[in-house]
Amino acid sequence: MAVQVRIPTMFRRYTDGEATLQVEPGTIADVIDQIERRHPGIRQQLLTEQGELHRFVNIYVNDEDARYLDRLDTKVTDGDTVALLPSVAGGGPS
Amino acid sequence: MQTRLVLPRRVVDDMIEHCRAGRPNEACGLLAAADGRVVQAFPMRNAAESPVRYALDPREQLAVYNTLEERGWELGGVFHSHTRTAAYPSPTDVRLAGEDVPYVIVSLASEPPELRAFRICKQSWLDDTGEIRELEVTIA
Numbered sequence: 333m334a335v336q337v338r339i340p341t342m343f344r345r346y347t348d349g350e351a352t353l354q355v356e357p358g359t360i361a362d363v364i365d366q367i368e369r370r371h372p373g374i375r376q377q378l379l380t381e382q383g384e385l386h387r388f389v390n391i392y393v394n395d396e397d398a399r400y401l402d403r404l405d406t407k408v409t410d411g412d413t414v415a416l417l418p419s420v421a422g423g424g425p426s
Numbered sequence: 427m428q429t430r431l432v433l434p435r436r437v438v439d440d441m442i443e444h445c446r447a448g449r450p451n452e453a454c455g456l457l458a459a460a461d462g463r464v465v466q467a468f469p470m471r472n473a474a475e476s477p478v479r480y481a482l483d484p485r486e487q488l489a490v491y492n493t494l495e496e497r498g499w500e501l502g503g504v505f506h507s508h509t510r511t512a513a514y515p516s517p518t519d520v521r522l523a524g525e526d527v528p529y530v531i532v533s534l535a536s537e538p539p540e541l542r543a544f545r546i547c548k549q550s551w552l553d554d555t556g557e558i559r560e561l562e563v564t565i566a
Contacts, residue, residue: 338495342524342525342526342548342551345526377552388522388524388551388552395488415488417487418525419524420456420481420482420487420522420525421479421524422479422480422516422518422519422521422522423474423476423478424478424509424510424511424518
């Protein structure tokens with residue numbers, strides 16, 4: 333049992349095409365560290381220089397938005413699923 | 427490099443119906459694929475509720491991704507409507523493109539609606555600009 337992390341399509345260039353990764357339990361910050369060690373480059377896609385979550389990405393732990401839990405300090409345990417969700421948006425000329 | 431997108435007629439009809447129903451606002455949704463072929467459209471709510479913007483609701487987006495996983499499908503595309511302009515990605519579409527999948531645009535500016543598909547190629551999803559490559563759409 334481990335924590336399953338779902339990788340969005342745009343980030344799979346960093347994970348050799350893998351759509352899901354298994355990581356050890358910890359906080360969301362720990363999870364991002366583990367992914368970064370294995371697949372360098374992904375952290376800067378998720379976090380600002382100030383270490384905050386980019387506003388165009390959402391992180392869900394199971395079905396809960398991490399922004400409404402403890403953000404990057406949210407703890408995840410064996411069996412949890414962490415979904416990295418890019419915001420999907422756009423629009424025509426106004 | 428992907429150059430074509432095959433869309434079942436039923437999926438095209440579902441997208442156009444959802445886009446028409448969403449007027450005067452833009453409409454949006456996701457496409458599911460199985461083994462690289464689009465199999466179903468998921469019409470979704472436009473959280474931006476705007477005639478010139480669309481945004482998926484993240485919670486609904488997560489629910490669709492959960493369904494894809496349960497069914498062994500993958501994300502096959504993103505679709506949205508342009509209510510008054512051509513079916514071509516706007517600068518906003520490029521700037522906010524967050525998934526590396528085909529983007530289908532349905533233009534309601536003409537009747538019948540015009541449907542075109544594109545890849546929006548960015549070095550990083552945080553880039554404001556990217557290369558737009560049109561895909562040849564086959565309706566089968």
